[in-house]
Amino acid sequence: MDVAAEESGWLPCRSPLDRLLEQVGLRRHDAHDGRRTVSAFVGLTWLPFVALELVVLAATGHLDPIFRAPGVHIRLLVAIPAYLEAEAIFATRTSVCIGRILDGRLVAPEQHDALRAMVRRSARLRDSVAAEIVLLVIAIGIGQLTIWNGQAGLFGYVSVGISAGLIWYGSVAFPVFLFLLFRWIWRWAVWAHLLWKLSRFPLRLLPMHPDRAAGLAFLVGPSMAFSLVLFGSSAVIAGTFAGIMLAEGTHLRSFGPEIIVLVIAGELLALGPLLVFYAQLVAARFAGHAQYGALGIDYDRLFQQKWIESGDTEGLLGTSDIQSLADIQNAYGGLDETRAVPFGKREILLVALALVLPMVPLLLIEFPVEELLTRLVGALA
Incomplete structure (x- = not known):
């Protein structure tokens, strides 16, 4: 962890989800964090979905239409792991950036305090409790809409009808996917805002x-x-x-x-x-x-x-x-x-x-x- 990023409050991330992952032991700030988190989220969203569909298959002899929708499985097995893996890489890369921003070379000495204050404000905005609550509520609301509309996607490209699989998907799996996606949009917007604020400083650039x-x-x-x-x-x-x-x-x-x-x-x-x-x-x-x-x-x-x-070329050679x-x-x-x-x-x-x-x-x-x-x-x- 970069010392400058840690001292500025940029790392570690302290959003509600980050704290929850630490409390349940999924995030220990070691090399296995990504594997543990991905396994837990796949276990939470996809494995119960599969188990439920196997029960439906045994009882009725056929699978729910939602289980045959490719986009459903891709959201749970590809997109969610990608979003989670990207978090660790993003934390490392932004940590390096914050360290370089705060190392005293990019702006004049009299602006160092203002630069640190800018980073602290961005960190607080990124980890905002209110922001994550709003994002979670929106994700849950959209998940409920998919259930009542009988659709497997946000925009209704695949109509599947209400079923046991759709109820689980719309109540748990899809909201988790949406929350992680919205959370990424929020964090990326905060990072983009930090870059914009940085660009307002007269930077000491070296052409x-x-x-x-x-x-x-x-x-x-x-x-x-x-x-x-x-x-x-x-x-x-x-x-x-x-x-x-x-x-x-x-x-x-x-x-x-x-x-x-x-x-x-x-x-x-x-x-x-x-x-x-x-x-x-x-x-x-x-x-x-x-x-x-x-x-x-x-x-x-x-x-x-x-x-x-001068016309003196005697010492020119060498x-x-x-x-x-x-x-x-x-x-x-x-x-x-x-x-x-x-x-x-x-x-x-x-x-x-x-x-x-x-x-x-x-x-x-x-x-x-x-x-x-x-x-x-x-x-x-």
Whole structure:
């Protein structure tokens, strides 16, 4: 745990759910926290659902329609574990960020206290008891709506009718999924707000920093953790598409516009909060061009006077002056590689991959396995 993050109150997280997990022994702040928490949530939501459906199958000879809805199982077996695993990664990445923000290098010394106060306020907002109660009430309310409407999804894409499985799903499993999702939206909004507040400070950026983001590339870490949340959410959407394809015979290409919108929206959600630093990064790059340009002029003039105008070239061979001249030129040229945003193409690609990867299994519905293998062999031949 980062000392600065701990002293500022950012870590450990003290929200009602975090405290509950600690009290029941699921969160002990060790390497097994994620496995224990995921196992407990799957045991709470999915295993009773399966047991109930086995009883229904034994009694009636058939399963409830909700049990055959792919999106239901994906929410419980993919999305919920993804949301829980992302929390540990997010805590680590934000801890590193808070440590870097508070280490005294990013702002002037007289603003350190204001920076620490900003982090403390964000931590209190993230762990707000009132916020989690509101989110839980909303999740429970939506779960009840799914029961009375006889639907397996939030927007009613799959109508299943009221059944024993739906009652359990709408009363327990679906609200748990929604609560974790809403909780993530809340935490991500708090982090985005913290970044916006940070961007209001006059940051001491270095246009020649090797991270090519004037020293702000470390802020991309939490966005990469959030991409795991996007993966889980995209898997749920893919499950909804799968249910429609199986029920209606719809082709995957008919969901092309939705997938494009999903990728764009996901990129904006994950990386959009970092755009608040655009103005300062552009200003830092312009300032760097001016500063290193002036340095280059001064050094070129001195080089000209010492070696060209004087006509004394006897000691030129082996001197470090020429190498220094080349280094200044390379440094000035390197300023063009300083980005106007903290993230680069790699991060954009990783977020897109997290959103698109869950859609790949839909190809098995669109094309039988034999047809896919035949096409692959034909492409390689």
